[in-house]
Amino acid sequence: MIIDVALDPLNSPGGRSVIDAVTRVDVHHHIIPPFYRDLLSKAGIADAGGRALPDWSPDAALELMDLLGIATAIVSVSTPGTRFLSGPADAAGLARRLNDFAASLAAGHPGRFGCFATLPMPDTGASAAEARRALDELGADGVVLLANYRGAYLGSGGQDELWQTLDDRHAVVFVHPTELPGPAVDGIPPFAADFLLDTSRAAFLLVRNGIVRRYPNIRFILSHAGGFVPYASHRMALAIEWETGRTSPDVLEDFRGFYFDTALSSSPAALPTLLAFARPGHVLFGSDWPFVPGAGGQYFADGLDTTLDPDTLTAVNSSNATALFPRLAQQP
Template sequence: MAHRIDTPSASSSSADTPSADTPRANTHRVDTHSHVVPPDYRAHLLDAGWAAGGLPIPQWTESEALAVMDDQGIQTAVLSVSTPGVHFGDDAEARTWARRVNEFAAERRAGRPDRFGFFATLPLPDVDGALAEAAHALDELDADGVVLLANSNGRYLGDPEFEPLMAELGRRGAVVFVHPGALPGGSGPGVPDYVVDFLLDTTRAAVNLARTHTLSRHPDLKVILSHGGGFVPYAAFRIAATLSMAGGHSPEDTLAELRRFYFDTALTASPVSLPSLLAFAAPDHVLYGSDWPYAPTAAVEFFTGQLDAHDLDAETRQAIERGTAEQLFPRLASAG
């Protein structure tokens, strides 16, 4: 099957460009992988010399976010703070920053609930702080879910010490967006974390969650894996077979656990990766993702164009672009 690359034109006239307050008529997508960078948080990261897995910390403004959303046909973006998160070794500082970035994101959602949602940042590996912030964000700030890094200071999701948090999120039927970060052992020379290691970090978290049966023990928990799930769809049968060799896990059991995840299409809609993802995951477990602004606008345009070029049936396309998100976030159904 031939696939064309159909990226939006960068030379559209101003007459054809909708204002930030008036999305164009065909703006319908829900973007569950869209990052927010509060100005004071960005300044804090820059002052401390932090980067995002080798990427510089971008600037974020609401007006620019809305402009990109309109250009890419995105009705609503569910905002999240990316790696490195807010925990830099001090629990009290992490709790403070989690509250600050969540309040910033909540203001965006409150001001334009049709255009923005947000995943609340939690200060893992501080479990008590994470439980407190989850309650505040979900109950008081109307967060649409929470964002968790695949590993927090070297401890992966699925770690027994994180079980109280996962149990509480499961009790609430929460949506959890998993974003990768730096590998605990560091990256190889010459290749930044975001090029390859992010994919492995996500995969390690997914396998650890599957190995510990976290999602089957908390069946109301909905977990979205970034970037098409890393290597999970491509390597799922190898993972299932080899994990069974370690004992205690049948291949069928592991595959069933891995299929419980949801997957976003951020940087993953190529003619090679999207068919692999759809061969493994049901269409109602795949969501549109842009990864803006860490993925620059040109990259978002490219991969959205790749998605547009795929020969998908109408039901599958609707599920990816909006339907699955409406199931996870029922409040968005009325905004469609």
């Protein structure tokens, strides 16, 4: 989603600027390869989440990264991924092409980029196969999954082959929202509110249906501070308790086991709730570039720089990510 935020940095006595911020690892950073844009255009798709697709190039990405103090960006393809293609073979072919592109981008800029592999969901067999290729052969840092695929949410039935493949590899899964399986409401672009609900629905089902317990080696990152999860976690835990008989504290521990990125969420309203809820080490920096342009990225990065104490800032900006992705700690 593109957010046009005029740069209006949050004021605090510390007054640190984003330029002076410590080095960051960005886990929510998108790419729009030219061939992918062309395929979307041919399918009549010119937006994502209700906003026009922004321009993208490696040089522009690096410029933004330098502006925000980002050392490494782990790139991913945003919605719609491959889900706009009705043919399973076409979706699998596009996923391979996108993943080869992302791996080449990372190889061509050592240390600056990593990648989350796109999978051709809802075909779980083909997705498991592409996950094996991307993780084992291309060296992907994890995979990106949309919260729902034509109404089939993550955590629904029939996905065990993929979860087992990812669990066997101790994979990181970046969960990104997409349009809800229903019509948008006039005047409410999907990115503004629906995306938060979409992520929350997936998180609910991953916990409710026991995926996070049965596949404990998978590390899930929820976009945009988890949608409504931190704010509504106790309410959701009660719903699961009443339905399943599990205790609310037990359910809450599963919700707290997710990782959360700060994209569009390091505001005075959202950040305190996220930090109060998430486990230590589970909050990661995210920019959401290029869907959030430079001024918006600076605004939300300043929300971290001017609010957090130095140790917490270092953890969110970098050390939590290097613990999750150990290869990053080995880079010069």
